[in-house]
Amino acid sequence: MVGRTEGWLFRKDNGVDRALAGDYAENIYLKLELLQGKKKLIDPGVDVREAYGIQRSGRRFFDTQCINMKVSKTDIEFQCRWRTDREKGGRSVNRNMLHTYAEVRNMRTTLLRPSLAL
Numbered sequence: 001m002v003g004r005t006e007g008w009l010f011r012k013d014n015g016v017d018r019a020l021a022g023d024y025a026e027n028i029y030l031k032l033e034l035l036q037g038k039k040k041l042i043d044p045g046v047d048v049r050e051a052y053g054i055q056r057s058g059r060r061f062f063d064t065q066c067i068n069m070k071v072s073k074t075d076i077e078f079q080c081r082w083r084t085d086r087e088k089g090g091r092s093v094n095r096n097m098l099h100t101y102a103e104v105r106n107m108r109t110t111l112l113r114p115s116l117a118l
Contacts, residue, residue, distance in 0.1 A: 021058060028052075062114070069117040078107065079114045 010019040029049050036042040059080060066076045104111070 065118050066114050071114045071117045075110055075113045078102070078104070078110050 007016075008018040010023075011017060012019050012023065029052070032042065032048045032052060036044065036046070036048055042048065062080070063076060066079075
């Protein structure tokens with residue numbers, strides 16, 4: 001897909017629909033299990049599939065790297081606010097005023113700052 005400039009970066013096999021982290025889980029788990037069996041990087045007694053949640057690990061890495069690069073807390077929270085909405089399963093989400101009234105579709109600069117800092 002050389003030259004793609006718009007649409008979803010990670011796509012399902014059909015090349016159109018947005019891929020989710022879970023779409024890559026099996027591949028990632030297989031690689032972790034392979035490493036676990038061949039190297040001394042992951043304790044042999046650890047259940048990789050339980051210990052390494054794909055979304056949690058990605059979020060932990062993202063947050064840590066942003067903090068290391070001195071990205072503001074507000075920028076990190078805006079980048080990750082979708083998770084709060086999804087965890088509530090459509091129920092009422094309690095947000096501060098910034099998160100309630102800011103129009104995410106118009107926040108490209110704010111949403112790009114964490115990625116640009118990395």
